[in-house]
Amino acid sequence: MSEHLIPQRARIAEIIDETPDVKTFRVEFPWDPPFDYMPGQCAMLSLPAVGEAMFSITSSPTREPMEFSIKKIGRLTDVLHRVEPGQEIGIRGPYGNGFPVDAMKGSDLLFIGGGIGLAPLRSLINYCFDHRADYGHGHIIYGARSPADLVFKEELFENWPEVDNVDVDVTVDAAEGQKWDGPVGFVPPFLEELDPDPAGKIAVTCGPPIMIKFVVQSLEKMQYQPENVITTLEKRMKCGVGKCGRCNVGSQYICIDGPVFSLAELERLPDDY
Amino acid sequence: MKPRVGIFSLSSCEGCQLQILNMEEELLDLVQAIDLVSFREAMDPISGEYDIALVEGAVTRESEIPVLQEIRRKADVLVAMGACAAAAGVIGLRNLRSPEENLRRVYGEHPDVADDVTVARPLDEVVEVDYYIRSCPIDRDEFLHLIKSLLMGKEPYDPNYPVCVECRIDENVCLYDLNDGEFCQGPVTRAGCGALCPGFGSACMGCRGLVDDANVESMIDIMVEAGIDEREARRRLELFHAGPEGKKNDNGED
Amino acid sequence: MDTAKVVGKPAFASFIERQAEEVSVVAPVARAAGEFSYGEVQDASSLEEEEYIPTLSSPKKYLLPPQEALFRFSSPADSAVHEGEELEYTADVEQKRRILLAVRPCDIAAIHRMDQVFSDTEPDPHYLARRRAAIIIGLDCLEPCDELAFCAAVGTSDADEGFDLLLTDLGEDWLVRVGTDQGAELLEECQEIRDATEQDLQRLKDVVQAKEKVFRKCQERLDFPGEDIPEVLEGSEDSPVWDEYGDRCLGCGRCNLVCPTCFCFDVEDTVSLDLKEGERTRRWDGCTLLEFAAVAGGENFRRERSDRLRHMFLHKGKYGPERYGDLYCIGCGRCARTCLAGIDHPEVYNALMRHRDKGDDHG
Numbered sequence: 001m002s003e004h005l006i007p008q009r010a011r012i013a014e015i016i017d018e019t020p021d022v023k024t025f026r027v028e029f030p031w032d033p034p035f036d037y038m039p040g041q042c043a044m045l046s047l048p049a050v051g052e053a054m055f056s057i058t059s060s061p062t063r064e065p066m067e068f069s070i071k072k073i074g075r076l077t078d079v080l081h082r083v084e085p086g087q088e089i090g091i092r093g094p095y096g097n098g099f100p101v102d103a104m105k106g107s108d109l110l111f112i113g114g115g116i117g118l119a120p121l122r123s124l125i126n127y128c129f130d131h132r133a134d135y136g137h138g139h140i141i142y143g144a145r146s147p148a149d150l151v152f153k154e155e156l157f158e159n160w161p162e163v164d165n166v167d168v169d170v171t172v173d174a175a176e177g178q179k180w181d182g183p184v185g186f187v188p189p190f191l192e193e194l195d196p197d198p199a200g201k202i203a204v205t206c207g208p209p210i211m212i213k214f215v216v217q218s219l220e221k222m223q224y225q226p227e228n229v230i231t232t233l234e235k236r237m238k239c240g241v242g243k244c245g246r247c248n249v250g251s252q253y254i255c256i257d258g259p260v261f262s263l264a265e266l267e268r269l270p271d272d273y
Numbered sequence: 274m275k276p277r278v279g280i281f282s283l284s285s286c287e288g289c290q291l292q293i294l295n296m297e298e299e300l301l302d303l304v305q306a307i308d309l310v311s312f313r314e315a316m317d318p319i320s321g322e323y324d325i326a327l328v329e330g331a332v333t334r335e336s337e338i339p340v341l342q343e344i345r346r347k348a349d350v351l352v353a354m355g356a357c358a359a360a361a362g363v364i365g366l367r368n369l370r371s372p373e374e375n376l377r378r379v380y381g382e383h384p385d386v387a388d389d390v391t392v393a394r395p396l397d398e399v400v401e402v403d404y405y406i407r408s409c410p411i412d413r414d415e416f417l418h419l420i421k422s423l424l425m426g427k428e429p430y431d432p433n434y435p436v437c438v439e440c441r442i443d444e445n446v447c448l449y450d451l452n453d454g455e456f457c458q459g460p461v462t463r464a465g466c467g468a469l470c471p472g473f474g475s476a477c478m479g480c481r482g483l484v485d486d487a488n489v490e491s492m493i494d495i496m497v498e499a500g501i502d503e504r505e506a507r508r509r510l511e512l513f514h515a516g517p518e519g520k521k522n523d524n525g526e527d
Numbered sequence: 528m529d530t531a532k533v534v535g536k537p538a539f540a541s542f543i544e545r546q547a548e549e550v551s552v553v554a555p556v557a558r559a560a561g562e563f564s565y566g567e568v569q570d571a572s573s574l575e576e577e578e579y580i581p582t583l584s585s586p587k588k589y590l591l592p593p594q595e596a597l598f599r600f601s602s603p604a605d606s607a608v609h610e611g612e613e614l615e616y617t618a619d620v621e622q623k624r625r626i627l628l629a630v631r632p633c634d635i636a637a638i639h640r641m642d643q644v645f646s647d648t649e650p651d652p653h654y655l656a657r658r659r660a661a662i663i664i665g666l667d668c669l670e671p672c673d674e675l676a677f678c679a680a681v682g683t684s685d686a687d688e689g690f691d692l693l694l695t696d697l698g699e700d701w702l703v704r705v706g707t708d709q710g711a712e713l714l715e716e717c718q719e720i721r722d723a724t725e726q727d728l729q730r731l732k733d734v735v736q737a738k739e740k741v742f743r744k745c746q747e748r749l750d751f752p753g754e755d756i757p758e759v760l761e762g763s764e765d766s767p768v769w770d771e772y773g774d775r776c777l778g779c780g781r782c783n784l785v786c787p788t789c790f791c792f793d794v795e796d797t798v799s800l801d802l803k804e805g806e807r808t809r810r811w812d813g814c815t816l817l818e819f820a821a822v823a824g825g826e827n828f829r830r831e832r833s834d835r836l837r838h839m840f841l842h843k844g845k846y847g848p849e850r851y852g853d854l855y856c857i858g859c860g861r862c863a864r865t866c867l868a869g870i871d872h873p874e875v876y877n878a879l880m881r882h883r884d885k886g887d888d889h890g
Contacts, residue, residue: 004597004618005597005807048796049425049600049796051427051795052807073823073824074824075427076823077823078427079425079426079427088614236821236823238792241649242649243645243651244792245812246820250841251845251850270841299800417800421802425802430795433817437781441583441780441781450560451559459779460779460867461777484778486830488832491774491868494868
């Protein structure tokens with residue numbers, strides 16, 4: 001890994017507009033080869049002089065190229081959203097624990113995503129689908145603010161529903177005059193309405209903290225056990241290697257010990273996440 | 274292409290413009306990086322084209338409002354430069370009395386010599402402001418940081434932690450420990466100045482404005498304990514931000 | 528025990544003076560208002576400072592400077608920022624030999640904790656290079672330095688390790704305990720030094736024993752044994768004590784900035800005016816500051832001052848011990864000394880203990 005926190009040189013090969021404020025960046029490595037990673041792991045991306053931030057890796061390690069889907073939300077991402085393909089970036093990683101893909105083998109999988117939270121889930125979803133025989137039934141429940149805010153539309157509506165033994169349900173908070181003939185409503189009640197059976201199932205949820213909070217309440221109501229509910233935590237990170245203290249929750253550092261935690265693990269942490 | 278930068282003055286002492294001229298070492302590099310198209314109060318601000326407008330001073334006259342609105346209309350980016358532009362500054366102290374009372378006190382029998390005087394307002398009460406350079410006067414390094422950030426299209430860094438942070442890093446002996454009559458506002462004032470005043474043994478007077486979650490009541494307790502009465506402590510805290518907003522929060526105390 | 532030597536004070540002073548000609552020697556230097564700060568010295572007078580209280584900043588600043596460049600980047604293109612081809616990254620690690628003189632046991636304990644953090648997981652090359660280049664000559668405290676210290680309550684009033692050399696005042700002489708090979712090697716340059724005799728060691732034993740009594744009041748600042756701090760903090764998350772102190776807290780970060788075990792940092796890029804070269808810089812940060820736990824988009828996981836104050840105490844007293852095995856409060860009292868709102872760690876711990884005993888937190 002990178003000494004002195006010096007990033008590896010890489011280049012943005014292609015930029016895909018997902019929504020008005022989310023773009024997917026395909027990264028190529030013309031200099032040194034890329035690092036290996038697993039679903040749920042993260043990387044620090046930087047633009048020289050602009051800054052550095054932690055992003056979850058959106059692509060599955062089973063597929064190339066490496067991708068990051070990034071929402072325009074701060075100082076670095078504002079600039080990232082303006083760069084052109086060919087832009088050199090700095091990258092270092094992988095960081096974090098990743099999803100427990102081995103422990104999840106043999107289980108049915110329930111993926112619950114909200115907004116840009118589908119980014120880390122997409123890595124896991126495609127990884128599991130590329131190892132289809134290792135996992136049971138797959139159920140993807142996803143919601144965004146409006147139809148225009150849905151990310152990965154091609155996968156959501158074309159690719160994933162075609163995968164064997166997979167259901168995909170998509171909702172939007174409000175359609176607001178946009179073309180949409182699907183369900184309307186927030187993710188937690190949508191989830192309760194679909195009421196997927198907890199038996200033999202592991203639920204993985206990623207999204208805005210407020211959505212995760214209510215999804216977790218819904219799952220508990222539906223009798224999911226805390227050790228079978230998995231989520232990811234978000235914090236600002238400055239180093240990625242458990243030093244800068246920014247992502248500290250309890251005795252844990254999200255950059256090392258997370259970002260993936262089971263609900264059972266979270267119950268042992270203080271509530272400031 | 275180099276961005277075109279206009280520098281404009283409203284009601285102010287022009288000390289912030291002077292700070293830019295004082296950057297002897299960097300001035301040549303600066304004019305390499307940007308195209309200065311207007312840099313004098315006397316120049317007609319309506320003329321010329323510019324991408325970035327740096328405006329010093331507070332709005333204190335009706336006639337300044339259309340000028341500022343025109344600057345805003347023409348500029349892609351508008352920066353409030355200095356304490357007066359950012360928070361009404363020292364000029365804002367006039368808001369502790371009504372405009373009529375101020376005119377009567379200053380001009381006596383002839384208040385009509387300045388007939389369009391209003392309350393003093395920071396720029397953002399009249400137009401939208403994109404960025405702020407705080408301080409009275411502005412800090413040269415912060416000015417350069419802003420220019421570089423704008424060149425990169427990056428949001429400039431605007432510290433939201435108090436002066437004490439920079440003062441502790443510099444290991445200054447705290448003025449409250451020296452106990453020599455300085456009532457420092459460092460604990461509640463935005464940093465970015467490098468703790469300039471306390472570093473020279475003078476109390477921070479709060480020229481950069483309050484940090485976002487300033488514990489003003491605790492600050493007043495500390496100043497009172499150090500030897501001034503509460504009324505005086507509150508007045509001192511108002512020195513640089515007694516703008517219309519500051520006045521509203523003051524429970525009508527004068 | 529480690530080997531021990533005895534040297535007359537004048538001989539040791541001239542040894543330090545000679546060292547100061549060769550390498551940087553830093554020690555507590557008197558400032559205004561009875562304060563001290565570490566700075567370059569040319570002699571050993573700091574060792575005999577009678578009015579010493581803990582320095583404004585701890586010697587941590589020589590290992591983790593308040594601000595330092597992690598690396599530099601540059602580009603021969605018109606702009607490293609927008610073009611960036613052939614971007615070069617370079618890092619310089621500072622390896623300047625430096626003697627940290629008259630480091631008190633509490634600060635020796637603090638450096639040990641900093642070592643834990645910066646050697647853990649992915650070791651930090653900048654910190655470790657400075658650490659390796661540093662020689663610690665400790666100075667045992669024979670009495671508490673001031674009324675705010677509570678080192679004896681958290682077990683840091685004596686140093687058993689973490690120093691290269693440790694000096695104990697035997698009147699005319701220094702008893703020098705040798706903690707490392709590096710210390711032994713350095714001592715070879717000291718003249719008129721001899722091995723400690725049985726008699727010297729007995730004098731040391733007497734001095735150390737006398738400490739126990741002298742430090743009793745310091746120890747009693749905490750109403751319970753220091754090793755119980757993690758247990759007292761356990762389940763204190765909803766204690767009303769945090770609101771009470773949070774109301775007073777200025778959220779100004781002073782406690783973090785003077786703390787010898789606070790290691791958190793922020794990272795920011797700086798760039799030249801022509802945008803062709805710049806640095807990625809880290810600088811001290813503090814968890815009691817408003818934006819420490821804020822993330823892009825505006826969410827702040829510890830928005831209230833009481834939340835942040837609680838996090839700081841829990842990090843020192845519970846999370847640190849859980850992760851690294853040691854209390855991350857070393858009892859120097861710097862935080863209380865600098866706090867304008869008068870928040871004092873033992874007082875807060877005692878209040879938490881009382882509330883817990885009364886059973887009025889959630890338990």
